[in-house]
Amino acid sequence: MKRVLQILAAIVTLCVAVAVVLVVVHVVEQRTQKAYKPVLYLYPEQERTMTVTLDLTGTLDTVYPAPERVTSVDGRTRASWTVGAARDGTLTDTSGRTYPSIFWDATMALPEPDAGFVVSRDDAVAFLEDKLAQLGLNEREAADFITYWAPRMRAHDYTFVSFDASAYTRRAAYSFADAAGEAVTPDTFIRVFMSIREADASTVAEPQILTPPPPRSGFTAVEWGGTER
Incomplete structure (x- = not known):
């Protein structure tokens, strides 16, 4: 015994x-969750030079264009870019090179979302077109998003998808300043962040209700990104 x-x-x-x-x-x-390809578009009402500063709780990995200044202290990172921003969204750095957006990715703490959608491989593109339009991306921004994320969703028969950006936006904040160093606040700021993970036909998700974005007016900033678990 x-x-x-x-x-x-x-x-x-x-x-x-x-x-x-x-x-x-x-x-x-x-x-150690990865935030993949956040990209930031800027649409000022008139062409202007501005400094964009990212304050991140996490560690930057790949960044393009390269920021002029980067500092990291106690798990927080600050990076800043000075660019000329045109009304059509074209960004020009101090050397004269042009870019459609500012890109970065990072390692950061992100909780698992509960509410979302279960999407089949064949429905991935149509699903993204519909939801991104609801979230406020224009056709150009949505095309950039879809060409990056649709192949990752289509790698699985089914994918759980959530657009809850609240945890991400608490960890990644932007500030803007004009050429004189005066703070500039976008009149409209649209931020889309998607979390995906592999699912199957039996996966049940708590339905997610998407919040309509504000109408675009004045100086508009748009960001999208995501993470794959």
């Missing part, structure tokens, strides 16, 4: 150890 109790105790200890390892792995995965 004593031997049986010892074996049972060993089994219980092993199960507890495995559970602890799984919890730790889950926490580490959340803490």
